[in-house]
Amino acid sequence: MAEAHQAVGFRPSLTSDGAEVELSAPVLQEIYLSGLRSWKRHLSRFWNDFLTGVSPASPLSWLFLFSAIQLAWFLQLDPSLGLMEKIKELLPDWGGQHHGLRGVLAAALFASCLWGALIFTLHVALRLLLSYHGWLLEPHGAMSSPTKTWLALVRIFSGRHPMLFSYQRSLPRQPVPSVQDTVRKYLESVRPVLSDEDFDWTAVLAQEFLRLQASLLQWYLRLKSWWASNYVSDWWEEFVYLRSRNPLMVNSNYYMMDFLYVTPTPLQAARAGNAVHALLLYRHRLNRQEIPPTLLMGMRPLCSAQYEKIFNTTRIPGVQKDYIRHLHDSQHVAVFHRGRFFRMGTHSRNSLLSPRALEQQFQRILDDPSPACPHEEHLAALTAAPRGTWAQVRTSLKTQAAEALEAVEGAAFFVSLDAEPAGLTREDPAASLDAYAHALLAGRGHDRWFDKSFTLIVFSNGKLGLSVEHSWADCPISGHMWEFTLATECFQLGYSTDGHCKGHPDPTLPQPQRLQWDLPDQIHSSISLALRGAKILSENVDCHVVPFSLFGKSFIRRCHLSSDSFIQIALQLAHFRDPQCLALFRVAADKHQALLKAAMSGQGVDRHLFALYIVSRFLHLQSPFLTQVHSEQWQLSTSQIPVQQMHLFDVHNYPDYVSSGGGFGPADDHGYGVSYIFMGDGMITFHISSKKSSTKTDSHRLGQHIEDALLDVASLFQAGQHFKRRFRGSGKENSRHRCGFLSRQTGASKASMTSTDF
Structure with a gap:
C-alpha cells in the first residue's frame, strides 16, 4: 500500500478545483484550507458530542451540577461568589413578576459556563496526558510506575465508557519531527540497500538539502501543524490518492x-x-x-476520524483530481x-x-x-479505467x-x-x-x-x-x-x-x-477501451496465498520477540536470502521495534519527507534530495492486517472461524505486495502479489522463500529447531498442502455449521 511515489507528478500551480493560480502563496493557501477543514471537522464532532453526550462528561452531569447549585442557593449559599447576582442584573426585569425565574436562569447560565469550563479543562488535561510517549520506550511486557500512574490518569479523565469519537478533541497535534533526525533516520534505513557509491552520493544530497532548503520547508510545516490538527494527513489523502490518475483496480484497492x-x-x-x-x-x-475507540497496545487511543466515511461514500473521478462524496x-x-x-x-x-x-x-x-x-454488462469497467478518462465519460x-x-x-x-x-x-x-x-x-x-x-x-x-x-x-x-x-x-x-x-x-x-x-x-467505445485495459491489468497481476500453520504468534511470543518484527525480518530474509544468525536477528528485531515506536509517536521518516516534498513543490524549490527520495521504487511493500476484536471469535472451540485477512497489489512494477495476518496463535496467512509482466518477480517463488525464511528464523531458537526437521522430513510440497489445508479439517468439523468448502 505504499503509494507515495504517485505524488511525484502533481502540479503545484493548481488549486483544489484544478484552476491555475499565481505563485503568490499557494502553500499558505493550502495551509489555510487544511486548517479550515480541520476546524470544520472539530465543530461537527462537537455538535455530535453534544447530542450523544459531551465526553467525558454527559448531559446528566450538567443536570447534577445545576441541581447542586440550586440546592446551595436554597440553603443561602453562593457557590458562584457573586457571579449569579451579576448575571441576574443583566437579565430582563419582566416587571418584577418573575424574580424567581431570573434566579433559575442565572443558575442555569452559571452552571452551563462552569460545566463547559470543567469539560474544557478535562480535554486539556487529557491532551497533555496523551502527549506522553514514555510508555513506548519500555520493554515489552514491562510497565514502570510512572507509566502505571499515567495510564490510571488517562482512564480517569477518559470517563467510564468512552465512545468512538470521545478522544477526538483531546488528541494532541501530530508533531513535526526534527528535520535533522528525519534525514539521519532515512540515511540509516537506506544504507543496507545502497552501494557505497550510491550511499555517498545520497549523503551529499542530504547535507545539501539540510544546508539550503530544509529550514524554510520545515517552517511551513510547523505553521501548518499549529493551524491544522495534522500537518500531513490531508495532503497524503489528496496527493497520494485523489490526484493519482492511475486506475484504482490493483493499483490502489485492496x-x-x-x-x-x-x-x-x-x-x-x-x-x-x-x-x-x-x-x-x-x-x-x-x-x-x-x-x-481503538487503543494502541491497549493504552493509548488512536484517531477515529477514518471511521466517518465507511458507508454512503463514493470516490468521484475528476480530470485533475478526485474528490470523496459522503x-x-x-x-x-x-x-x-x-x-x-x-x-x-x-x-x-x-x-x-x-x-x-x-x-x-x-x-x-x-x-x-x-x-x-447492450454495454450495460461492462459499464463498471469505467471505474477501473484511468481516472481522467472515467471523469470525462462520467460527465x-x-x-x-x-x-x-x-x-x-x-x-x-x-x-x-x-x-x-x-x-x-x-x-x-x-x-x-x-x-x-x-x-x-x-x-x-x-x-x-x-x-x-x-x-x-x-x-x-x-x-x-x-x-x-x-x-x-x-x-x-x-x-x-x-x-x-x-x-x-x-x-x-x-x-x-x-x-x-x-x-x-x-x-x-x-x-x-x-x-x-x-x-x-x-x-460505447470508451466502455470497450476501459474493459480492454481492465483485463490487461487484471491478467498481469499474480496473486498467491500462503497459509502457514507450522507455528504462529504463540511460538514467537515464546522467543520473547515482537510478532511483527519477526515477520518483517523473515520477509526481508525471503526477499534477499542473506544468511542470518541469532545475534544479528535480535539486533534487527530491536531496530525494527525502535523504528515502529518512533513512527507511532509521530517521529517517523516517511510522512515527514513526503510533506517536505509537497511544500518544496508548492514553492518551486528544487531539492535533488527530496526528488530522489520520492522517486524511489520500493520493491517490497508489506502490511499487517491486525485482528482487533478477538472477543468476537471463539478461536479455541472454532479455530477456523477467523478472517484470513486480505491483500493488495504491488507498489512497483518489479516488486511485491505482501500482506499477512496472524490467525489465532498457531497460523499465519500471507497474501502475495506481483506483476506477471516482470521478469524479476514470481509470487509463488516468494511464497516458497517466505516459508523457508520462517523456518530458518525459527530454527535460530532452540524451541523452533524441530519445525524445520518436521517440515523437510515429510517432503516440502506435501507438507505445504498438509499444513495449509488438510490439518484444518478437524477444526472445521468441530464447528456446527451448515457446510464447508470441502
Missing part, C-alpha cells in the same frame, strides 16, 4: 477474505442477506458511536448480477429489513431472467443516466453477486486460493464498482469477500468492520438447518428496482 476453511451456508442469497444485515448493524453502531445516510444498496444493476432497499418504515427479508430480495435478483442491455453518463448513476453512487455500498464459485477446494488448494484472491482484487474488471468505499462480493457457493477503495481509510478500519460482520452474521444471526437466514420472508416487499442506463453512443 481486498479482504472470508473464513478460509469454512462457509456457513452454500446459499448465495442467504449469505448476502446475513452479511448485508450485519454490515448495516455495524453502521447503526457507528452512527451511535457505540464502537469503542452522504449522511442511505437506505439502499446497489447490486450487480450478470451484467444488470439493481437498487435494493434495506429499510422498511425506517427500520432495517430482517436477514430473511434481505435474502428474499437477493433471491429475486438472482431469479430475474431479464438480460443485460456524459450523468447527463443521460443521472437516476441510475445516483442510485449506485448514493448507495450505502455496492454488492456484487458473482455467478462463479470461489474459495478453497480440496482438489487444488493452492490454485483455488490464488484464484480466490485474484477474484477479490480484480474480478473480471467489470463486475465491481471500484469507486465505492467498498464492494461486498458474494460468490455463487456462498463465499464472501470485500474489495475496498483505499483513499477514505486504511486497512485496520475496514478490517474492524469486517471482523464484526463475519462474527455477527455467523455467530449472532446464524442460519437455519437448511442454510437459509433465520426468520420469515416478507412477500409485501416490492421487487428490487432494475436500473435503466440510457448509454449514449459516444461512450
Whole structure:
C-alpha cells in the first residue's frame, strides 16, 4: 500500500478545483484550507458530542451540577461568589413578576459556563496526558510506575465508557519531527540497500538539502501543524490518492477474505442477506458511536476520524483530481448480477429489513431472467479505467443516466453477486486460493464498482469477500468492520438447518428496482477501451496465498520477540536470502521495534519527507534530495492486517472461524505486495502479489522463500529447531498442502455449521 511515489507528478500551480493560480502563496493557501477543514471537522464532532453526550462528561452531569447549585442557593449559599447576582442584573426585569425565574436562569447560565469550563479543562488535561510517549520506550511486557500512574490518569479523565469519537478533541497535534533526525533516520534505513557509491552520493544530497532548503520547508510545516490538527494527513489523502490518475483496480484497492476453511451456508442469497444485515448493524453502531475507540497496545487511543466515511461514500473521478462524496445516510444498496444493476432497499418504515427479508430480495435478483442491455454488462469497467478518462465519460453518463448513476453512487455500498464459485477446494488448494484472491482484487474488471468505499462480493457457493477503495481509510478500519460482520452474521444471526437466514420472508416487499442506463453512443467505445485495459491489468497481476500453520504468534511470543518484527525480518530474509544468525536477528528485531515506536509517536521518516516534498513543490524549490527520495521504487511493500476484536471469535472451540485477512497489489512494477495476518496463535496467512509482466518477480517463488525464511528464523531458537526437521522430513510440497489445508479439517468439523468448502 505504499503509494507515495504517485505524488511525484502533481502540479503545484493548481488549486483544489484544478484552476491555475499565481505563485503568490499557494502553500499558505493550502495551509489555510487544511486548517479550515480541520476546524470544520472539530465543530461537527462537537455538535455530535453534544447530542450523544459531551465526553467525558454527559448531559446528566450538567443536570447534577445545576441541581447542586440550586440546592446551595436554597440553603443561602453562593457557590458562584457573586457571579449569579451579576448575571441576574443583566437579565430582563419582566416587571418584577418573575424574580424567581431570573434566579433559575442565572443558575442555569452559571452552571452551563462552569460545566463547559470543567469539560474544557478535562480535554486539556487529557491532551497533555496523551502527549506522553514514555510508555513506548519500555520493554515489552514491562510497565514502570510512572507509566502505571499515567495510564490510571488517562482512564480517569477518559470517563467510564468512552465512545468512538470521545478522544477526538483531546488528541494532541501530530508533531513535526526534527528535520535533522528525519534525514539521519532515512540515511540509516537506506544504507543496507545502497552501494557505497550510491550511499555517498545520497549523503551529499542530504547535507545539501539540510544546508539550503530544509529550514524554510520545515517552517511551513510547523505553521501548518499549529493551524491544522495534522500537518500531513490531508495532503497524503489528496496527493497520494485523489490526484493519482492511475486506475484504482490493483493499483490502489485492496481486498479482504472470508473464513478460509469454512462457509456457513452454500446459499448465495442467504449469505448476502446475513452479511448485508450485519454490515448495516455495524453502521447503526457507528452512527451511535457505540464502537469503542481503538487503543494502541491497549493504552493509548488512536484517531477515529477514518471511521466517518465507511458507508454512503463514493470516490468521484475528476480530470485533475478526485474528490470523496459522503452522504449522511442511505437506505439502499446497489447490486450487480450478470451484467444488470439493481437498487435494493434495506429499510422498511425506517427500520432495517430482517436477514430473511434481505435474502428474499437477493433471491429475486438472482431469479430475474431479464438480460443485460447492450454495454450495460461492462459499464463498471469505467471505474477501473484511468481516472481522467472515467471523469470525462462520467460527465456524459450523468447527463443521460443521472437516476441510475445516483442510485449506485448514493448507495450505502455496492454488492456484487458473482455467478462463479470461489474459495478453497480440496482438489487444488493452492490454485483455488490464488484464484480466490485474484477474484477479490480484480474480478473480471467489470463486475465491481471500484469507486465505492467498498464492494461486498458474494460468490455463487456462498463465499464472501470485500474489495475496498483505499483513499477514505486504511486497512485496520475496514478490517474492524469486517471482523464484526463475519462474527455477527455467523455467530449472532446464524442460519437455519437448511442454510437459509433465520426468520420469515416478507412477500409485501416490492421487487428490487432494475436500473435503466440510457448509454449514449459516444461512450460505447470508451466502455470497450476501459474493459480492454481492465483485463490487461487484471491478467498481469499474480496473486498467491500462503497459509502457514507450522507455528504462529504463540511460538514467537515464546522467543520473547515482537510478532511483527519477526515477520518483517523473515520477509526481508525471503526477499534477499542473506544468511542470518541469532545475534544479528535480535539486533534487527530491536531496530525494527525502535523504528515502529518512533513512527507511532509521530517521529517517523516517511510522512515527514513526503510533506517536505509537497511544500518544496508548492514553492518551486528544487531539492535533488527530496526528488530522489520520492522517486524511489520500493520493491517490497508489506502490511499487517491486525485482528482487533478477538472477543468476537471463539478461536479455541472454532479455530477456523477467523478472517484470513486480505491483500493488495504491488507498489512497483518489479516488486511485491505482501500482506499477512496472524490467525489465532498457531497460523499465519500471507497474501502475495506481483506483476506477471516482470521478469524479476514470481509470487509463488516468494511464497516458497517466505516459508523457508520462517523456518530458518525459527530454527535460530532452540524451541523452533524441530519445525524445520518436521517440515523437510515429510517432503516440502506435501507438507505445504498438509499444513495449509488438510490439518484444518478437524477444526472445521468441530464447528456446527451448515457446510464447508470441502
